[in-house]
Amino acid sequence: xxxxxxxxxxxxxxxxxxxxxxxxxxxxxxxxxxxxxxxxxxxxxxxxxxxxxxxxxxxxxxxxxxxxxxxxxxxxxxxxxxxxxxxxxxxxxxxxxxxxxxxxxxxxxxxxxx
Amino acid sequence: xxxxxxxxxxxxxxxxxxxxxxxxxxxxxxxxxxxxxxxxxxxxxxxxxxxxxxxxxxxxxxxxxxxxxxxxxxxxxxxxxxxxxxxxxxxxxxxxxxxxxxxxxxxxxxxxx
Numbered sequence: 001x002x003x004x005x006x007x008x009x010x011x012x013x014x015x016x017x018x019x020x021x022x023x024x025x026x027x028x029x030x031x032x033x034x035x036x037x038x039x040x041x042x043x044x045x046x047x048x049x050x051x052x053x054x055x056x057x058x059x060x061x062x063x064x065x066x067x068x069x070x071x072x073x074x075x076x077x078x079x080x081x082x083x084x085x086x087x088x089x090x091x092x093x094x095x096x097x098x099x100x101x102x103x104x105x106x107x108x109x110x111x112x113x114x
Numbered sequence: 115x116x117x118x119x120x121x122x123x124x125x126x127x128x129x130x131x132x133x134x135x136x137x138x139x140x141x142x143x144x145x146x147x148x149x150x151x152x153x154x155x156x157x158x159x160x161x162x163x164x165x166x167x168x169x170x171x172x173x174x175x176x177x178x179x180x181x182x183x184x185x186x187x188x189x190x191x192x193x194x195x196x197x198x199x200x201x202x203x204x205x206x207x208x209x210x211x212x213x214x215x216x217x218x219x220x221x222x223x224x225x226x227x
Contacts, residue, residue, distance in 0.1 A: 032213055043219040044158075044204060051213055059214075090157055094213075100146035100165045101208040101215055105157035 002027035006091050006106040013113055019064075019078040021109050023091030026072065031093040033074040034103065035066055039087040050074060086113045116141060118207050120218035128226050133177075133192040135221050137205035140186065147188040148206040148215065149179055158204060164188065175199070200225045 162173025
């Protein structure tokens with residue numbers, strides 16, 4: 001069966017510090033991978049998605065970036081965090097070749113920027 | 115552009131009462147429709163989905179939803195609410211050839227004893 005992991009679970013960082021959140025998927029190959037953010041009262045916002053190694057699509061211009069160094073690894077980064085980067089970050093995957101895009105979510109990372 | 119509207123950011127019901135969460139989508143092509151549930155500080159969990167075939171879809175925890183093409187709706191229902199149903203619910207839509215889901219803003223379900 002497939003599983004998705006995110007770490008860390010919680011993170012408190014000062015403004016201006018760097019960020020690296022990691023997501024890995026097990027039990028599948030060539031998945032589509034997604035990063036979402038939930039800020040208070042703002043619903044679910046798609047940040048990046050990737051359909052293959054090195055292929056990243058950005059949905060929202062911001063100071064965040066994403067990379068996919070391996071097939072089942074997706075990393076969300078920032079060089080300098082802003083207060084507005086606080087939120088709950090969710091990684092998700094969908095199966096290769098699935099036409100309906102059913103997505104499976106990780107447990108999330110709670111980021112607080114102070 | 116595809117969009118999803120969830121009517122009501124908060125819905126309150128009493129334990130044992132009917133749960134009805136509304137979802138409407140905009141589309142000119144056949145959609146794939148999903149309902150997800152999120153408990154506090156957790157990821158989203160798939161409740162049910164409609165892709166093709168039967169328009170009444172049954173999911174986990176006693177929930178079901180009906181795809182109504184003429185109304186462009188996919189409302190979520192449960193005959194009798196439990197305290198454990200208190201959570202946030204998200205409706206989402208996708209289409210063949212697309213790589214992403216479009217989510218509604220979510221509805222928080224509150225269940226009182």
